[in-house]
Structures are given as C-alpha cells and as structure tokens.
Amino acid sequence: MPNEPGASDALIQLRGVTKTFGEGATAFQALKGVDLDIARGDFVAVMGPSGSGKSTTMNILGCLDVPTSGQFRFKGHAVETLDRDQRALLRRRYLGFVFQGFNLLARTTALENVELPLVYRGEDKAKRHELGMAALDKVGLADWWDHTPAELSGGQQQRVAIARAIVTHPDVLLADEPTGNLDSARSIEIMELLTDLNRNSGITVLMVTHEPDMAAFARTIIHFKDGLVERIDQGSGDRAGAGATA
C-alpha cells in the first residue's frame, strides 16, 4: 500500500455540505448536508439514482463548483473560500478529470491532447513531450500518439483521456461515468487501468457509476439518495484498504 490508511488522514473532508440551485419558489436543494471523509489512496465509487446529488457532489469535489453552505477541506485547503481562479489552480495541481463523453479536443492528436494540462503548467516542449509519451505509455497507447480522436476507438479515446488526467501526476482522479459509453469488454479494460493507477501510482480515484459491476472494482462504494449519503459499502477491490466514513 502506498498510503497510510485511516480516517484521520482524510484527503477530502466534507462537513454539512449543502447545495441549492435557483432561488425562492423554484429553488432546488440538491445536497442536504453531506458529511464525507475520503482517505488518500482510496478507490471510491459513487452510486445513486439521478437527482440523488452524486453529480453535484462530484462537481464540488472536483473544485468545479462550491457548496452553498458547509465546509470542504481538500489537502487542508478550505475550498469553499477560494475564488474561481484559485480553484482552477487547485485543479491544475492536484486533480485529473475523466468524463463519460471522453471530451478530447477534436482534430488534435492523442499526444497533444495529453500534453494540454502541461501547457497550463508552463512546461516546455521537450518536457511536455516526455511526460505526455510516458502517460500514453502507461495507458498502452504510446504507438497511437499521432492519431486524432476520430481515428481511435471509444476505449482508446477513454484511455487517452485517462492519460491526459494522469499526466500531471495528480493526487485525485475524478471519473464521471468513465465506462458509460463503452461496451463491457472495453469497460473492464478501463476499470483495470483505473485499479492499476490506484494501486501502483498511488492516485486516489473517485468514480461516479450506474453499474454495480463497475462499482465492484472500487474499495469503497458510497450510495447517494435524496441529497444525502445513504450508506457506504465495502467494494470487492481491496478489503484491506482504507474506507470512507459518513
């Protein structure tokens, strides 16, 4: 295990987090007071029906959105107090994103897509190339570096997206239904890749999924319902690993 287990080492800490969209009569409370600790090195699957608050939680955890009230500590930073640009810098340094729709830049080669986060880190061309190729190698696509998304299969595109997310060696990888657009064989490949990154690169993985089969790869499964954490299960991923506590 690359990281120390235990709730006290929580990388992510949510306390009484609420999120309300809209105002007045049309206001909708998506989160109704979520408490959550996620330990460094965990592999967390977030499940729940639509409107249960899991996507809202993921957006907050990804520093893309801020809670209406409550506290969100990430690596000790009080994220709810940070402004837009400060949160962007936090994402740049510590977070990697993988989306259901891959979200690669069209007409741009795999390598250029992977290098994109490095551009914003101000890395020079040689360094970008080196790190980008290393990340592509990690997802098994080094030979495909000069292919554009249109020339790659769905599974390959998602692996490029994962390479883009890990190229900066982030602390946390946030994956929003990463297998939602893939067939089951490709899905398992992606899950194995995520598991490998979690175990061997020490990346904390947070994943939203609908499919229990995919959630089973995780160590911790958090179920959301009606804007609250309903229950937390142990996944089959690694029973000995750290868990999350509500």
Place this chain on the structure above:
Amino acid sequence: MWATTLLLAIREIRRHLLRSFLTILGIVIGVWAVVTMVTLGNGATQAVKTQISSLGANVLQIRPGQGFGRGGGGPQPPDFKIEDLDAIREQIVGVTAVAPQVQSTGAAVYNAANWSTTINGTNREYFIAQPWTITEGRIFSEAEEQAGKAVCVIGNTVNSRLFRGVDAVGQRFRIKNISCEVIGTLAAKGQGGFGNDQDDVVIMPYKAVQRRMTGNRDVRAILVSVDEAYDSQKVQSALKELLRERRHLTAEAEDDFNIFDTKQISDTLSGTTQILTALLGAVAAVSLLVGGIGIMNIMLVSVTERTREIGIRLAIGAVGKEVLMQFLVEAVVLSSLGGLMGLVLALLSTLALAPVLKVPFIFDPQINLLAFFFSAAIGVVFGYFPAKRAASLNPIEALRHE
C-alpha cells in the same frame, strides 16, 4: 506560455483555413483599400506638384482677358506691349526676371521631315523664369535678342521629330517660311500640368517672331519671376496696379488681364488632392470597421462552437485569464494576418496601378505601419468581447454543452 498561446492560435486558424480567410476578408479589403488610396493619392499629389513646378517655381503668368481664356463676347482686351515689361522691370520690387511670350504656330521643315509646332518668341530672361536645361549649344545672345536674329532653341519633341538623331545644333531649318539656325537644344520636360507637351516648342528672340511671323509688336503673355524673399501676393498687387494704370482702366472697370500664380495653383491643386486622398482613405477605413465586426461575429460563433473545449480547458485548470488570452490572441493573429495580406495586395495593386494612372509610386512606410497596427488593434477591440465571454463560461455547463 506566450509562444504556446500563439501556437494554439495559429493551429486553430489552420484548422479552419477557409473560415479564417473569409473572416479576415473584411480586414484584407479594408487595409488594401486604405493603403492603395492613400499611396496613389500621395503619388497624385506628388505628380501635381512636379507638373506645376515644371512651369517654374514662383512664376507669375500675366495674360490679357479674365480667367484662363480671353473672355466671351465684347471687344477683346488688348495684348501687352514690350514697354509694359520695361515698366515692370523698373517699377516693381522683388522681380528677378521678366520675359515676354509672343506666340505663333507653324510648320517646321527640315529635309523631308515636317512637324507642326508652337513658336515662342521671348528674351534671355525667359530661361531664368522657366526651368529649362540646355543639353547642347547655347541660348541666344544679347545681341541676337536685340537684333531679332532668326536663331532657335528647340524643344526635345521638335528635335526628335525634325532631326531624328542628326546633331541639330548648327543646322538650319525652315519654320513658317523663314530660315532659322538651331543654336541650342533643350532637355525633355514631359507633359505639362494640363496635358500639353511642353517639349513641342521652338524658342526664338521675340523680335524675330514679331517682325517675321505675327507682324505686330504685341506680346501675348508676360512671365514674371518673383524673388523667393518677396511676398508673391504683394508683388501681384503691385503688378496689378501698374498694369491697370498702363492699360488706362478706370477705378470701376474690372481687370482686363489676369495674373496666374503657379505657386498658388500648385498649393491649391495639391491641397485638393490631399483632401480627396484623406476622404477616400476615410471611406475605405469604414470597411476596416466592418471587417472588425466580421471578426467579432466569427469569434462569437467560434466561442459557442468550442464551448466544450473551453469547458475541458477550464476543468483541466486553465484560469479565466488564460482562456481570455487564447481567444484574444487568436483574434489578433487573425486580424493582423488580414492586415498583412491587405498590405501585400495594396503594394501589388499600387505598383500595377501607378503607371496606368501616370502617378509616381511612393512607398509610405507610415501609412503601411499605421494600417497594420490598426488591423491588430481591431483584433484586440473586437476580439475582447467574445474572449471575455469564453473566459467567464461555467466549466460544468460548458462540459455539458452539446
């Protein structure tokens, strides 16, 4: 970061080559039009100035009648007398040369060659008042002038038409049935300010022309060269007064002669072409503005189209300023590119048009630089709003954008 931003912008432009080209077409045409107009306008101003100065700098031409012609009906005002010239020389201060012009036209014949030309009878001071260059030979002497000898100084056109390569100086030819010896040849002056050929002329002592061609002692026009140090206006009014007196005009009578100031005409004409140039340039500048709006339009479309891309960049950790710069740089690169293309087109078309319009090609670095920086500035001004919009997108919504 700057190099990368620039690279991103160029890559984005290359990805949409046709669209980028159409986007900047307005700027291209705008810069093209402005620079072409101004360059040709400057050439035209220069051409007017050179043509007028070939009439002689600071020269007053005095002719009978009003305006350019000799007037319509009624009795024709009389020509001048040679005594008028003497009076001017004696009584007007600030005059460096006074030359009569006794004009006639006639056929010049040399061997088999025959050429119809203008004969100008004048004095030695004529060559001070008018900027002629003697290529060979000499002008007539004081004695020849006084005696009214049949000696000629011939213009370049007459020289080439009549003598066709033969050394003209020393040759004799017939003009209006008198025999005349060529004593000098003149360098070509080119077309005059009114499209006339200034080189189609035979210059002789005025007495010879009066005696043997016009048959009277009239002087058609007087050329007065004014010393640069004196106010041309004052000299003009003194001349006017003197001539009115000599021509016995009553106080109520209008002038029956006119004074044509080449300097004044030169200033007026070049002033007019300058105003026209500025006006045409301003009209052309409107198309630059329209071009800028075109860029804004396409940049807004581009931002909408690339909402998802912006979402990705923001999620990955781009701060608002970086996205703003990306789109702003793209707009500036686009508009500068349009400016450059416009400059190249303007250079080519002015080079092609200048000889057709018979104006000199004058490369003006100032207007070229101005037009280029203006086009870049258009990119900044019209790119800012779309770029600002891109930078302030919500990453979550941008990522969800279809």
